[in-house]
Amino acid sequence: MVMEDIKLYLSYFRTGLLFSTLFTSGMGFLSAFSPNYPCLLALRFLVGxxxxxxxxxxxxxxxxxxxxxxxxxxxxxSFFWTIGTVLEASLAWVVISLLSWRWLLALTAVPCFLLIPFFGITPESPRYLCVQNRTSDAMLVLERIAITNQAALPPGVFTYHQEKKVDHTVLTSEKEDLLPVSEKECTFDNAMSSKYGSGIAALFRLLSRKLLRSTLLLWFSFFANSFAYYGLVLLTSQLSGANRSCTSGLTNAVQQKDANLYKDTFITSLAEFPGLILSAILVDWFGRKASMWFMLFTCCAFIGPLVLHQNELLTTVLLFSARAVAMGSFTVLCLYAPEVCTFIGR
Known part of the structure; x- marks a missing residue:
C-alpha cells in the first residue's frame, strides 16, 4: 500500500506501474545474493x-x-494471481530440493523482468486521462482500442462530465451507505484534481468527514481478508505433517518436513481456483457485500476445527477449503473497493 501512495505522485499511471515492477524485480533479484539473514529480511521487506x-x-x-x-x-x-501462486509453489518444490533457496529467489524475480518490455505498448487509462483534462489523449487510446478489436467507436462527441448527479433511488443496497449525495462531491474539477493528485492529499480526502466511514470500513475489510489469507499461508507450513509430531532421526525428519511442506503448500495453492469460480458465481447473483460476508463466515467455519489436533488429511482439507473461500472473498473485495472509491483518489 505504501507504493500506491508513491505512485500517485507520478505524472502518468504507466510510469507508476513500471516503477513498481522495476523496484519489485530488482529487490527480489538482489535478495538472492544476501550475505546474511538480516540483509535477506531487509531486501524481502523492500520486495513487499x-x-x-x-x-x-x-x-x-x-x-x-x-x-x-x-x-x-x-x-x-485474479486467475493469473492464482496461477502465479501455484507455479511458485511448484518451483519451490523442485528448485530448493535440487539447487538452493538463492536460485528460487532469483528465478522468482524473472517474470517481473519479462513484464518490463510490455510497458511500451500498455495504454493509459482513458478515465485517468479525462480526469487530468487530457480528453484528446483519451480519445486516441479509445481509437486504438477500437482498431485493435476491429470495431468502431459509438457516434457522437466524446465528453467527460465530472458533475453528473447520482440517483440514489436506483442504487443497490450495497452502495447506498458508501456513495455520497452526488458524484460532484466524489470527483474533482480541474483545479481540485491537481490539488488531490498526490498521495498525501488523496489520503486526506479519504479521511474527510463524508468519506471517513466508508474508508475505515474498506480498510478493515482489506485487513481482515489479508489477515485470513496470509494467515492460512503461514498455517500451511506450521501444520504440515512433519511439524505435528516428533520423529526420530534428524535427517529423515528434515526430509519428511520439506516433502510435506511443499506438498501441502502446492495443494492449498490449488484451492484458489475453486475459490475464484465460487466468487464468479456469487458476485453478480448475490451482490458484493453478501458474497464477502458469506465467504468470510465460511472461512471462519473451516479454520475453527484447526484449533484442535486433526489428522493430516483433515488438516489439508480444512486448509484447502478455508483458502478457497478466503481467496474468493479477497477477489470480490478487490472489485468492490474501486466501485466505492469513484474518484481519482482510488
Whole structure:
C-alpha cells in the first residue's frame, strides 16, 4: 500500500506501474545474493513494499471494463494471481530440493523482468486521462482500442462530465451507505484534481468527514481478508505433517518436513481456483457485500476445527477449503473497493 501512495505522485499511471515492477524485480533479484539473514529480511521487506503497488494494476484494469462485466473480468484477472501462486509453489518444490533457496529467489524475480518490455505498448487509462483534462489523449487510446478489436467507436462527441448527479433511488443496497449525495462531491474539477493528485492529499480526502466511514470500513475489510489469507499461508507450513509430531532421526525428519511442506503448500495453492469460480458465481447473483460476508463466515467455519489436533488429511482439507473461500472473498473485495472509491483518489 505504501507504493500506491508513491505512485500517485507520478505524472502518468504507466510510469507508476513500471516503477513498481522495476523496484519489485530488482529487490527480489538482489535478495538472492544476501550475505546474511538480516540483509535477506531487509531486501524481502523492500520486495513487499513493491508488491503493495500491485493493487494499482486491478484499478487500471477495471477502468477499461464496462460496469456490467466487472464481476466476471475481475475473476479472470485474479486467475493469473492464482496461477502465479501455484507455479511458485511448484518451483519451490523442485528448485530448493535440487539447487538452493538463492536460485528460487532469483528465478522468482524473472517474470517481473519479462513484464518490463510490455510497458511500451500498455495504454493509459482513458478515465485517468479525462480526469487530468487530457480528453484528446483519451480519445486516441479509445481509437486504438477500437482498431485493435476491429470495431468502431459509438457516434457522437466524446465528453467527460465530472458533475453528473447520482440517483440514489436506483442504487443497490450495497452502495447506498458508501456513495455520497452526488458524484460532484466524489470527483474533482480541474483545479481540485491537481490539488488531490498526490498521495498525501488523496489520503486526506479519504479521511474527510463524508468519506471517513466508508474508508475505515474498506480498510478493515482489506485487513481482515489479508489477515485470513496470509494467515492460512503461514498455517500451511506450521501444520504440515512433519511439524505435528516428533520423529526420530534428524535427517529423515528434515526430509519428511520439506516433502510435506511443499506438498501441502502446492495443494492449498490449488484451492484458489475453486475459490475464484465460487466468487464468479456469487458476485453478480448475490451482490458484493453478501458474497464477502458469506465467504468470510465460511472461512471462519473451516479454520475453527484447526484449533484442535486433526489428522493430516483433515488438516489439508480444512486448509484447502478455508483458502478457497478466503481467496474468493479477497477477489470480490478487490472489485468492490474501486466501485466505492469513484474518484481519482482510488
Amino acid at each position: 513494499v513493491g508488491v503493495g503497488g500491485g493493487h494499482v494494476f486491478s484499478s487500471w484494469f477495471l477502468e477499461f471494463v464496462p460496469a456490467q462485466n466487472r464481476g466476471t473480468w475481475i475473476v479472470v484477472f
